[in-house]
Amino acid sequence: MMMDVKPVKKQKLAMNRIALLMTFLFALGLVASTMFVVDQRQSAVMVSGLGNFKRVISAPGLYWKWPAPFNRVMLLDKRTQIASSSKPESYLTADRQEVFVSLYIKWRITDPTSYFNRFRHELAPAQNQLLGLAYTALEAKRGQYSAAELAANSNHQIISVLQTQTAHAAREWGIEIADIRITHLGFTAESNDEVYKQMGAERAEVAQQLRSAGLIEAAQVRSYAERERETILAQGYKRAQMIKGDGDAQAVAIYASAFGRDPQFYRFYKSLDAYRQIFRERDLIVVDPTSDFFRFMHNPAGMPSRKP
Template sequence: MRKPLIVLLIVVLAVLYSSLFVVQEGQRGIVMRFGKVIRGTDNKPLIYTPGLHVKIPFIESVKTLDARIQTMDNQADRFVTREKKDLIVDSYIKWRISDFGRYYLATGGGDISQAEVLLKRKFSDRLRSEMGRLDVKDIVTDSRGRLTTDVRDALNNGSAGSDDEVSTPAADNAIASVAKRIENETSDHTQTINPNSMAALGIQVVDVRIKQIGLPTEVSEAIYNRMRAERESVARSQRSQGQEEAEKVRAQADYEVTRTLAEAQREALIIRGQGDAAAAKLFANAFSKDPDFYTFIRSLRAYRNSFKNNQDIMVLSPDSDFFRYMRPPTNLKR
């Protein structure tokens, strides 16, 4: 008897365990019965909030959806501005599920990849249209924050039809078709939702951010080449000005050297002339007192300058007046 009771108790505990399920914080649960979603009176899927819940074991299963903010990192793409200039824009989107029933139906069972495909398509078209209305200066300056805000609001609220200056018909038609299918599956028409907004898919865009704005490779290379040419032109101009200033300084220095040397030479000649004049005056004063002695001194100097070594030869008559001081004193001519 005890063994069947134990088996029965185990079966009861297994059934009880399989009939309970827990939805974690940051998640929402959708219960499916035989693979079909359990719906409420308005034909919308029943959403289970975080906590402990009960389901029919072995018949019903639970599908959980992430209620946290998701990040979709977009691949850098090329956009054209109002000036017909290309820009490479790298961006990302923060989004979360606002209506879990709509989201589940729109994505074919909560497939996040389908949601991001629709969101990326709408975002890319809207950002391309918004950037096509702005200049490069407006995009990279203060208008950049306004640009992302406008794109976020347009994703959440959708376009206003003919009143909206920016239209994204391809993305709007894709979202509208999914929203139409959701409306056909449900019977709640009390809330009016723009069929070309992300709210029609149960998605709320929390934030849109542009990480980087750059130029295409070919444009960047052309700009760098132009900047390099401009810098080289400035460098050549600076070098030319430097060489010109160097020539001026060098010419001024040469002029100063030449002028200084000329003045020094003039002063030297003046001083030498004054010295020679003073010496001549002294000699004249000294020799005027004894002319014979002056004549004798001059002759000795002439002898010294004429006979510098033993090999010097002078051919003159012995009776020449040049040798009068070499003859005996008795033959000196006064």
């Protein structure tokens, strides 16, 4: 009995194609498992199969890991993270007032090696320990301030101390502290009125100090302005006198030049000028008409009058 070989060949050909496709997919998966991408927001830490640190990759790009089953890659986020307390912490101030404080911290990973050795690639443990550092620093300093001072300096002196101490400790973990802020500062109902009164008194004292400093500065500015005014006026007067002296000298020179060229005309001109300055409308003047002052009225040449 003869068997038909064509169906058998087709069946073998289909199985070969399936095997070839499975081999291709396996090879593709193997190649893909040896590649990883690092973008600009991340740092990659390559570790061995036993979890031991091998190297850090900070530059973005496409990288290979080989052998794939024995090397793993953990990605660390380089962007700024925010750690905030879930509930306020209670403290006693220097004046024995109970306050409730909530903090938030902005931080980023700057040293992937130190960070990985302490926290691996997790964020939550780092955030909890950073908050613990900040609250410990606040606990050490809160006894130096009253409740009102704590409220007044919550964004200035105390924050500066918290950030300095927390940043110093976090630097050893490969973390940089960008900012620390007090998001909530609450008081008990019994101490609210007392705290607000104390804050008002302290603010009034600060306002008085600012006003006094302003008055002193205003007096200094006015004194300086007066000195500058006197100096400018003295310099202006000196300059005016110099200009006036130069003008008088030039006028005298011009008059002398004119008098030297035509003395008779000069005397006539000056006499007319004297008449204009002395005589006014409806003036009554009793003088001797034969005096030399009126000689140009009697004689155009200005010859002296002969008295009888």
